Amino acid sequence: MEIFTSISSWQNWRNVIPSTQNVGLVPTMGALHAGHQSLITRCRQDNDICTISLFVNPTQFNDENDLANYPNTFEADRKLCEAEGVDAIFFPDYSELYPDDYRYRVSENEVSPLLCGTHRPGHFDGVLSVVMKLLNLVRPQRAYFGEKDWQQLQLVKGMVEAFFMPLIIVGCPTVRDIDRLAISSRNLHLSKRHREKAARFPKILAAQAPAEEVARLLEADGFEVDYVQDFKGRRCAAIHCGGVRLIDNMPLYEGNQK
Numbered sequence: 001m002e003i004f005t006s007i008s009s010w011q012n013w014r015n016v017i018p019s020t021q022n023v024g025l026v027p028t029m030g031a032l033h034a035g036h037q038s039l040i041t042r043c044r045q046d047n048d049i050c051t052i053s054l055f056v057n058p059t060q061f062n063d064e065n066d067l068a069n070y071p072n073t074f075e076a077d078r079k080l081c082e083a084e085g086v087d088a089i090f091f092p093d094y095s096e097l098y099p100d101d102y103r104y105r106v107s108e109n110e111v112s113p114l115l116c117g118t119h120r121p122g123h124f125d126g127v128l129s130v131v132m133k134l135l136n137l138v139r140p141q142r143a144y145f146g147e148k149d150w151q152q153l154q155l156v157k158g159m160v161e162a163f164f165m166p167l168i169i170v171g172c173p174t175v176r177d178i179d180r181l182a183i184s185s186r187n188l189h190l191s192k193r194h195r196e197k198a199a200r201f202p203k204i205l206a207a208q209a210p211a212e213e214v215a216r217l218l219e220a221d222g223f224e225v226d227y228v229q230d231f232k233g234r235r236c237a238a239i240h241c242g243g244v245r246l247i248d249n250m251p252l253y254e255g256n257q258k
C-alpha cells in the first residue's frame with residue numbers, strides 16, 4: 001500500500017496507471033470505522049484499484065472547536081486500509097490541497113442552504129470544493145459516498161452532473177451499530193450515558209408520524225433538535241446529544257416496514 005502526502009508524488013503514481021484499469025476513490029476525513037470500511041469493500045469490488053483520501057477539510061467546518069476536536073487516528077486508519085486491501089492513501093495537508101487558500105470555491109444555491117446548511121453556513125461550499133479538488137487529482141472512474149450524509153450525497157451527484165465530470169458517484173447504505181445508531185466518527189465523543197441515549201435517535205426518527213411530530217418526540221426525549229425534514233424520499237434529521245451533533249436519515253417510514 002502506498003501513502004502519498006504530496007500532490008506531485010501522488011500524480012507521479014496516478015499518471016502511470018494504465019487507462020485499462022479502473023480507479024475507485026473513497027473520500028474520507030479519517031478516524032475510519034465500519035461505515036468507511038463498507039465503502040472501501042464496495043470500491044474494491046467494483047474497481048481494479050482502490051484509493052482513499054484522508055483529509056480533515058477545514059473549509060467545511062463552521063465551528064473552530066469542532067475542527068480542533070475532530071479525531072486524528074492516522075496509525076489506526078493506515079492499518080485498517082492495509083487490512084482492507086487499499087492500494088493507495090492520499091493524505092495531503094491544507095497547503096497542498098488549497099494553494100489558493102480557498103479563494104476559489106464550488107457553491108450550490110438551492111439545496112445547500114437547506115437542512116444541515118441552515119445550521120452550518122458555508123459547510124457544503126467546503127464539501128463540494130474539496131470533493132472537486134480530490135476528484136480532479138484522483139481522476140477515478142467511481143467515487144463512493146455514504147447515504148448517511150444524504151444531503152451531501154445529493155449535492156455531490158448534482159455537482160458531477162452540472163460540471164459534466166466523467167465519473168459515477170456510488171451511494172452506499174448507512175452502516176449502523178447493533179442498537180441502530182448510525183456509526184460516525186463523532187460517536188467517539190459521546191460519554192457512555194449519552195451513547196446509550198443516542199440509540200433512541202434512530203428509533204424515534206423511524207416513527208410513522210409527520211416530521212414536526214417526530215421533532216417534538218425527540219425534544220421530549222431530551223435531544224436538542226436542529227431539524228427533522230423530509231427530503232428526496234428520506235426523513236433527515238440533525239440533533240445534539242451530550243454536546244455532540246448527530247445526523248441520520250432513513251427512507252420514509254422504514255421503521256414501520258417489517
Ligand code: AMP
Nearest residue numbers: 028029035145146148149173174175183
Ligand atoms: P467522513 O469521514 O465522516 O467525512 O465520511 C466519509 C464518507 O463515509 C462519507 O461519504 C460518509 O457519508 C461515509 N460514511 C460515514 N459514516 C457512514 C456510515 N455509518 N455508513 C455509511 N457510510 C458512512
